[in-house]
Amino acid sequence: MGFDDAGKPHYLGHRQRLRQRFREAGPDALPDYELLEMILFRAKARQDTKPLAKALMARFGSFAEVINAPEELLAEIPGLGDAAITEIKLVRAAALRVMRAEVLNRPVLNSWSQLLDYCRAAMGFEAKEQFRILFLDKRNQVIADEVQQTGTVDHTPVYVREVVKRALELSATAMVLVHNHPSGDPTPSRADIEMTKQIDQAAKNLGILVHDHIIVGRQGHASFKGLGLI
Incomplete structure (x- = not known):
């Protein structure tokens, strides 16, 4: 020294x-x-x-x-x-904590870039897949931000019935689905696309809108809405 x-x-x-x-x-x-x-x-x-x-x-x-x-x-x-x-x-x-507060305190659709930054920071570096849902009220403000499932390195079990049930419990009128790809590549897989269609259809039947499904990773993010998949 x-x-x-x-x-x-x-x-x-x-x-x-x-x-x-x-x-x-x-x-x-x-x-x-x-x-x-x-x-x-x-x-x-x-x-x-x-x-x-x-x-x-x-x-x-x-x-x-x-x-x-x-x-x-x-x-x-x-x-x-x-x-x-x-x-x-x-x-x-x-x-x-700071990034989450910025998302929670304003309508999600008016702060989309902050939402993407928060989701990538919260999940983009995880070693295992996580499936997160942001539940929204009729003003599109977040009423709950919850990790529903944590899976293995490349797979998260998502149960459509549980997702919709939780939305009803919270009296949510809309959702944003988010999950991460530990590989870093946010490109949706066939399983991602099929699972999203199932949740979207089940939610619509109950008057709940799925605004988007976002996949995050070290290499950026992918939006199902932007890709025309929802």
Whole structure:
């Protein structure tokens, strides 16, 4: 560990300079690895966090990939530890909380880009398929945001009757279906298309509209409505 002329560890001066640059110039003035350094400050109070931040970037490739990485993979980084992993996951939770609030507080059809950003952030990096439904009221505002099923690496069991039953329980008048492709490619499969048709038809019979089915992945998203599949 290096020390300055006053006998203090060199990283303390570095931390002070990073904090000052962050406050004065804003987060855009810091590259991804320096933001990671700052996130790790609390967990590594007596350690230079730059090597850990650079190790994380080397392993996962981007800030987004780091904060969305599974805990078991983060734990493989030498010296990271439980406290540091908690700090990283806290950042992800805070970001999702803000994005979710932006979606919940306004009509979905007027904030479609925010909805896509939220769904991709919440599900696009997951290692297993998830099937999420946003239930809407007659003003198209979200009354419930629920993960209905979590499946294996490439398959989520979706039961049409359960989806419609839950919509009726919530007195929802519309739904947005969302699921992820862990492969990263959001292109709908035949099974995706067939399942969507079944849910759409069952919902229509009860006066419930399926606005869209969105598939998210690392490579972007696909909209069934945009593709003419719904």
